[in-house]
Amino acid sequence: MVEPEDNAEKQHNSNGWRLVIDFEEGALKFMKQKYIINGTHQEIQSLSDKFVKSIGKPIEDEYFDSEKHIYCGFCNKYYEPFCREHPLFHYYEKNPTNEESTTLTAAEKTLPRVLSIRPSKLPGAGNGVFSKIFIPSGVVFGPYEGVKLFNAEKCAKEGYTWEVVDKFGSYFLDSSDPNQSNWLRYINCTRRESEQNLFAFQNGGCIYYRVYRPIRIGGELLVWYGDKFGFDVIGQKEKALQNVFHAS
């Protein structure tokens, strides 16, 4: 994923590569500065030639390693570190709220300012997360935070748990406690393909949510995980699912 650049590291590469939002495609792109069209593209940040060249080495399925490689659902292929045609940008805010409010949970305080938490449009789902801006595909949220547990039975509530599988075995991330988790706990799961706009994936032992279908202003963020990973669903209730996630 492209990490947001630090102001101190800003590159002065006037004709070089840029990470842009392509509004026609609703997606992030790598693009040379000279091809940027006002109104169609919006620059996010500049990138060094070296960085762009290092992106997008295709990996055969049998060599997939969730620590290093990320699957591209558009190309149906794994890449190291990710696909160059469909780049990923890690979106987070260091200090999303300055509110000293005692009514907000720790998880709510991590919510980026471009998003809001309000009642979901899914029946019986409680709250959900909605966008105040247009979010192109390729944006990545996370990592998902929760209490690390090694026993599934200790996970408090369905719909708040991911199982992370690594080469040493597996563990569970339980976000049922809003004071020991982050805002991603409020994103609802849906199995209706037409509603999904986020796709969960594992990378470097963490779980992230990637936008794969652009989210319009006012749209609800809804996550599922891809067939490629082969998943198992432990319990299914009206609200959501216990997310069992096998990435490798």
Ligand SMILES: [Zn+2]
């Ligand atoms: Zn791709």
